[in-house]
Amino acid sequence: MSIDGWVSLWTVLLWLSAGAFGLVTIYVLYGLVRGLRKSR
Amino acid sequence: MANSTLTYLALFSLAYVVAIVLAHRGKARHASGLTEFFVSGRDLGLGMAIATLGATEIGLITIAYNAQKGFNEGFAAFHIGLAALVGCVFVGALGFVVKPIRRTGVLTLPEYYEQRYGRDIRVFGAIVMAMGGILNMGLFLKVASLFLAAMLSASGAEVNVNALMITLIAVAVIYTCYGGMRSVIITDVFQFVLLAAGLIFAVIFLTRLIPIDQAVSLVQEHKGVGGFDPFANESFGLSYVLWMILVAGVVSAAIWPTALSRALCIEKEETVQRAYLISSVIFLSRMIIPAFLGVLAFCYFNIPAIGGSELLSGHGSDADLVATPLMLGHAMPSWLLAFLAVAMFASFMSTQDSYLFCWASILSRDVLGPVFGTVDNEKAQKWGTRVLIVVIALYELYWGLIYEGREDIWDYLAVSGSIYFCSGIVLLAGGLYWKGATRRGALWALVLGFTAVAALSPIKTALGLEAISSPMIGFAAIGLSLVGFVVGSLTEGRVARQEKGAA
Numbered sequence: 060m061s062i063d064g065w066v067s068l069w070t071v072l073l074w075l076s077a078g079a080f081g082l083v084t085i086y087v088l089y090g091l092v093r094g095l096r097k098s099r
Numbered sequence: 100m101a102n103s104t105l106t107y108l109a110l111f112s113l114a115y116v117v118a119i120v121l122a123h124r125g126k127a128r129h130a131s132g133l134t135e136f137f138v139s140g141r142d143l144g145l146g147m148a149i150a151t152l153g154a155t156e157i158g159l160i161t162i163a164y165n166a167q168k169g170f171n172e173g174f175a176a177f178h179i180g181l182a183a184l185v186g187c188v189f190v191g192a193l194g195f196v197v198k199p200i201r202r203t204g205v206l207t208l209p210e211y212y213e214q215r216y217g218r219d220i221r222v223f224g225a226i227v228m229a230m231g232g233i234l235n236m237g238l239f240l241k242v243a244s245l246f247l248a249a250m251l252s253a254s255g256a257e258v259n260v261n262a263l264m265i266t267l268i269a270v271a272v273i274y275t276c277y278g279g280m281r282s283v284i285i286t287d288v289f290q291f292v293l294l295a296a297g298l299i300f301a302v303i304f305l306t307r308l309i310p311i312d313q314a315v316s317l318v319q320e321h322k323g324v325g326g327f328d329p330f331a332n333e334s335f336g337l338s339y340v341l342w343m344i345l346v347a348g349v350v351s352a353a354i355w356p357t358a359l360s361r362a363l364c365i366e367k368e369e370t371v372q373r374a375y376l377i378s379s380v381i382f383l384s385r386m387i388i389p390a391f392l393g394v395l396a397f398c399y400f401n402i403p404a405i406g407g408s409e410l411l412s413g414h415g416s417d418a419d420l421v422a423t424p425l426m427l428g429h430a431m432p433s434w435l436l437a438f439l440a441v442a443m444f445a446s447f448m449s450t451q452d453s454y455l456f457c458w459a460s461i462l463s464r465d466v467l468g469p470v471f472g473t474v475d476n477e478k479a480q481k482w483g484t485r486v487l488i489v490v491i492a493l494y495e496l497y498w499g500l501i502y503e504g505r506e507d508i509w510d511y512l513a514v515s516g517s518i519y520f521c522s523g524i525v526l527l528a529g530g531l532y533w534k535g536a537t538r539r540g541a542l543w544a545l546v547l548g549f550t551a552v553a554a555l556s557p558i559k560t561a562l563g564l565e566a567i568s569s570p571m572i573g574f575a576a577i578g579l580s581l582v583g584f585v586v587g588s589l590t591e592g593r594v595a596r597q598e599k600g601a602a
Contacts, residue, residue: 065327066315069174072181073311076387077299079380084295087150087288 104254107437115441119289143364147288148374152361153381154287156351157294158450159243159443162389164508166423169393172334173318173326176393179343179509180386184379186348191376196353197362199531201371205363208356208527209465215530216541218469224526225465227545228356229458231519233491235512236454240268241499242420242508243447247440249421253410253428254436267444268492271451276485284364290442290449297442298388300435301427308430309398317398342570346513350520352382354527357457389423396422399430420508459487514554514569521576522548525584533588540588548580 060068143151168176190197205211209228213221244267248259318326325332329340352358352375362371400411400422410425411418428436463483468474473483525544529536553562554572564572 060328062319062324062327065174069177069327070311072177072383072387073391075380076180076384077302080295080299080384080388083149083153083377083381084292087146087292089146 103433104437107434108440111437111441115445119286143366145370145374147284148361148365148370149378150291151284151287152358152374152378154291154449155357155361155453156382157385157446159246159447160239160450161385162443162446163242163246163420164512165386165389166393166396167419168509169390170397170419170422172332173322173394173397175325175327175329175332175335176390177387178329178340179347180383180390182340182343183347183351183386184383186344187352187375187379187382190349190353191372191379194372196527196531197359197371197375198368200359201362201365201368207461207464208359209461212526216538220538220541221465222469223545225461227522227549228519229462231516232356232454232458233494234518235515237495237498238508238511239451240495243267245417245421246424247443250424250428250440253425267447268496271448271455272488272492276488286452287449290445293442294446297439301431301439302388302391304431304435305395309395314394314398317401318394321401338568338570342573347386348382350524354520354524355516356461357453360457392423396426399426455488455491458491459484462487510569517551517554517573517576518549521551521573522580524577525580529584535588537588537591539591540584543583543587544580547583548576550579551576
């Protein structure tokens with residue numbers, strides 16, 4: 060694979076990583092809030 | 100800048116400590132019983148399971164070693180994240196090891212060894228497991244302290260590394276001893292949210308300073324094709340990539356006890372696979388984002404206009420390790436630096452507590468318990484675990500001061516961990532999926548898997564094996580362990596069948 064091919068692959072994975080971190084964080088926070096509401 | 104950083108640091112630290120104390124107090128009423136202490140009452144839902152699984156596997160050490168890889172090898176280091184994703188998707192999609200082990204209802208992994216192979220294998224397996232694990236965490240404290248001290252010193256706030264090491268380990272020991280697995284999981288959730296937010300802010304801020312296109316050009320200029328292609332990079336190659344799929348993916352998710360013990364805490368068996376499948380993207384992120392910070396650090400110190408190169412000079416062989424924290428401390432505004440420092444501190448804690456608790460509980464429950472007949476004695480188990488947490492912490496302090504291996508931090512972790520997992524993967528997968536597995540096979544696998552120790556830098560040098568790469572030694576150790584397992588099991592099975600036929 061050419062350097063351009065590698066750069067494209069790593070760029071996609073980088074943004075996928077950042078997006079995944081963000082989404083999972085929101086999901087965990089949502090779970091925490093829901094858990095707190097239930098416990099009250 | 101030092102004063103404002105310290106003010107923000109004090110504020111964020113206070114908020115973090117208050118939040119953790121409140122969370123612990125809210126859960127204190129649950130703290131009794133062995134199941135509560137060792138597997139957090141086995142009541143984790145999907146969200147908590149994902150957070151604790153992710154947080155355990157993203158510590159300050161993870162950030163440090165991936166940043167070091169990114170700094171040294173450029174974008175090619177991203178392949179470790181891709182390998183982790185592939186391995187974890189495999190585990191999540193098939194439920195490899197994690198699903199059947201949850202079904203067994205054990206509290207620790209060596210307990211499964213006893214169910215499947217007998218009590219002596221439980222004790223021997225637990226010793227090998229704890230030895231590999233404790234050796235593995237030997238550098239956590241030192242690296243974390245260097246990282247935090249470098250980050251703060253770059254902003255003008257000088258910190259004594261040894262004093263920081265003692266403080267960090269003392270805090271982790273106190274609350275892990277106090278609340279067992281429940282404390283570990285509460286801290287994990289807080290840490291995960293803090294660290295994910297901190298890293299995303301840092302990436303956004305730094306890519307405005309060094310755009311990705313500029314980073315690509317600089318890496319191409321200084322590292323050539325090896326900065327992008329892991330197969331063309333002299334430090335990697337095909338065997339390294341395959342080794343990463345095994346180590347960073349399959350082993351990290353399904354064999355490594357700190358991660359696998361999370362499967363034992365999940366309430367419903369059917370949730371286990373989903374938790375691992377969703378967590379696979381975290382296994383990707385935990386490698387790629389810190390590696391990217393390392394790439395940016397490499398660029399940061401190679402752009403003359405920024406003027407940061409003098410910061411790095413004088414750090415000698417630690418330069419690649421401290422480059423990223425120095426960049427963070429030098430480039431980021433005070434409030435973001437302080438927030439990230441607290442997030443990093445939290446990430447250190449969440450990994451540290453998991454590891455301390457995991458190895459101490461295994462030694463207490465699976466070595467001392469069977470030897471002294473205290474497996475079901477709650478008081479003895481809890482106090483045994485607490486004392487061992489302190490002992491392991493003291494060892495870590497000592498090891499942090501004396502080890503002088505020459506490998507990258509990640510390679511040290513992979514090799515020291517392999518002392519356990521080369522036989523662990525054989526015993527767990529073999530026991531769960533092959534009916535013919537026997538005690539003798541398990542014993543031979545444990546003994547032969549131990550040959551992985553030859554890949555540790557000082558031992559490799561002493562044995563004259565420097566020409567052989569660590570991944571090749573690791574694969575050879577797994578192969579030997581597997582051969583021992585199969586041959587031992589088959590010969591014992593044949594003898595048993597002959598005795599049965601004669602009777």
